[in-house]
Amino acid sequence: MERFDVAVVGGGPAGSSAGHAAASRGASAVVLEKGVPRTDRPDRLGPDSTDAAGILDYWVDIMGIHPDEMPEGVVLGTLDRAEFIGPSESLTLRSTGIESSYDNFGFCMQRARFDDFLRDRAEEAGAEYRAGVSVRSVETDRDGDGPRHRLELASGDELGAEYLILADGPQRQVTNRVLDEYLPFDVTERLSTRETxxxxxxxxxxxxxxxxxxxxxxxxxxxxxxxxxxxxxxxxxxxxxxxxxxxxxxxxxxxxxxxxxxxxxxxxxxxxxxxxxxxxxxxxxxxxxxxxxxxxxxxxxxxxxxxxxxxxxxxISSTRPIDSPTGAGVAVVGGAMGATSAFHEGGDHTAVRTGAIAGELAAEGDLAPYNARWKDAIGDEILRNVAMADIVHDYEPDDWDWAFATARKLLENSEGYGLFDTSNLRAGFGAAKLVTTYKRTKFSFRNGKYVQIGESDYTV
Missing domain, CATH: 3.30.70 (Alpha-Beta Plaits)
Known part of the structure; x- marks a missing residue:
């Protein structure tokens, strides 16, 4: 049986970033990707690579990779605004209102090339990337005999690893089976892809x-x-x-x-x-x-x-993320953990960052800080998305028109997310209602309450 320090299931942005981070710190790492044929990637198998593939300015800093580092052909064009169009009202944002190292509002990219860039980056760091490889099952040895995690592949081959990083996307085909070992409830029911x-x-x-x-x-x-x-x-x-x-x-x-x-x-x-x-x-x-x-x-x-x-x-995964059973040597990252979002169309930036954190900690031999580390890195972003998604949950067309008309007034004094500044409470009843609702909703999810499976839920 082959042995590795770190095995990563899934070779998208989160998985490739985990492999890169682990290998960069001297760990032996393998990334296992089942591989999907794509018209825009005719010469090699790779991840599904599907989302709208847009990155906003401050997402560059969350991701930790500047577009200047990417090869030609990944970035397709820069952005200077976002337009939100309701049935009768509209709103245009020309700034996110968040400080960033990137000079433009954002950029659009060719997602398959971006994934290939991350794969090449991981391989250059020393990680093995195996496409066309499906994971059939994972067994964890809690007694300390042999490799902690034994992965059976669809080919019948097996490999062992001390640390397991699950990056198999929002459908969680492997993740659900692994997490079921450590939870007192049915994880598939809790994280049902048809409901969340x-x-x-x-x-x-x-x-x-x-x-x-x-x-x-x-x-x-x-x-x-x-x-x-x-x-x-x-x-x-x-x-x-x-x-x-x-x-x-x-x-x-x-x-x-x-x-x-x-x-x-x-x-x-x-x-x-x-x-x-x-x-x-x-x-x-x-x-x-x-x-x-x-x-x-x-x-x-x-x-x-x-x-x-x-x-x-x-x-696309739910906007509500989950913690990982780090005591079992397992970290869940990217779409599999719910760090990406239906509210803002995907989340390559959060996938890359969570994967990198998990890979780094696995290479250092201690995943225990992972749940705290990912919250420190992307918690503000998750909190904004969860709060906004909760506020608009029952919005109908008239509500969107009201929200856009109200936000347009608030933007006269602020930029981007700054429209929710407390100073805007004085901008009229409608403005105060919008700002107050957002503030109260964010407060209700404070201190990681946006997590739908917490670290304490696991029995490890």
Missing amino acids: NHIAYQEHRRLPEEVFEEVAGAIKFWWGHMPGHTAYPWIFPNDDNVARIGLTMPIGMDIEAVENRGDYPLLRPDDERIPQGKEYIRRLLEQEYGDEYDIEDDFPLVENRGKSKGTETYA
Whole structure:
């Protein structure tokens, strides 16, 4: 049986970063990635690599990797604003209001190339990266005989490791089975992907020149246009007049549960079920550009991009993260731990950072500080996302219009997240209500109360 200091399950941003951090500190590390064929990665297997792939300025510092370190072709274009569009009101942010080492508002990147960059970086540091390898099961030896963790692969081979880092994404196919050993309740029920996760769908389309000029530099989000908690379509500009046009929505939503259907611009009176992603996208493009363009002819799919024929479907994890059973030599990172977010469309920055922390501690031979370390590193970001997602949970179209109109007034005195500053309590009743709700919600999740499985829940 092969032996390693650190075994990492999953080779996306979190897993590759864990492998890089462990190997950089002298540990023997292997990253196991089941591998997914992709049109935009024709020459090698790799992770699923699917999200809208946008990074904001302060996310660069959370991630700990500046775009100047990335090879050519990863960054597709810089951003100068984010546009939030309600049914009748809108809001434009030109600053996040958070200090950053990165000079622009943000950037868009080619996610498969970004993953390949992280993989190459890990291998250069000395980690082994094995694609096309699936983990069938994990057995943990609590008595100290042999390797602490024994991983059985789909091939029938086995390998052992002292530390196990789980980075298998929001579907948690391996993570759930491992955590079940250490919890007094059914982890699959608690972390059910059909209840806590979202599905996302996106298309790569080439835009008419004048439309691309209009959206270039902006990430655009339409809130209150489709039903569901944190359900929204978006446009992310890429390069060569191509944009990613997609949406996020809860898994398994029933249209019969939707009240005020007529208030949602992307629903139709004769809809018998929630529309599929591709239908939502068609309706969005017709709504925004159908008066001037033939959508199918003028906004063609770019079939050599994305996962398959210009399209991608993927899961995004809940905004509520979990702690890890570090006493068992196990750390859960990235989407598997819920550090990425349906609220802000993914979270490569938090995935990279949590993976790096886990890899570093595993190499040093002590995962015990991990749960505290990841909270120190990304806790403020998680707290903002959990609070905002909780506030807007039951928002309907009129609520989004009110929120955007109110926030627009608050931005007259502040930038980005600064609109929630206490000083804005004097900006009128509506403004005070928005600011106070945000402050109270954040306070309710203080001191790590946003965690849905705590370290003390584990029996190790």
